[in-house]
Amino acid sequence: MSLTNYVLQALVGVPVFYGFGLGLYNYFGATLSLIFGILFLVFQLYFSKYWLKKYKYGPLEWLWRAITYFNFKLPFRKTETILPQH
Secondary structure, eight states, X not given: OHHXXXXXXXXXXXXXXXXXXXXXXXXXXXXXXXXXXXXXXXXXXXXXXXXXXXXXXXXXHHHHHHHHHXXXXXXXXXXXXXXXXX
């Protein structure tokens, strides 16, 4: 889940804080921005824990692995098994 969380932080943080998005850094300042970041981190921790109970990988980790191995039949859920390649 590390790659997924890293990318998700950028996908949320950049549009929220940068000027071409909502530009909230000008209104929040450093302290509220830090609090927002900590709250988002806590959300990601709980979401990751929930996600990894059901799935073997994060969505981007699975995609990276599937592209690397040229095999999109890799198991995603924890109950799935790998299908033999012919």
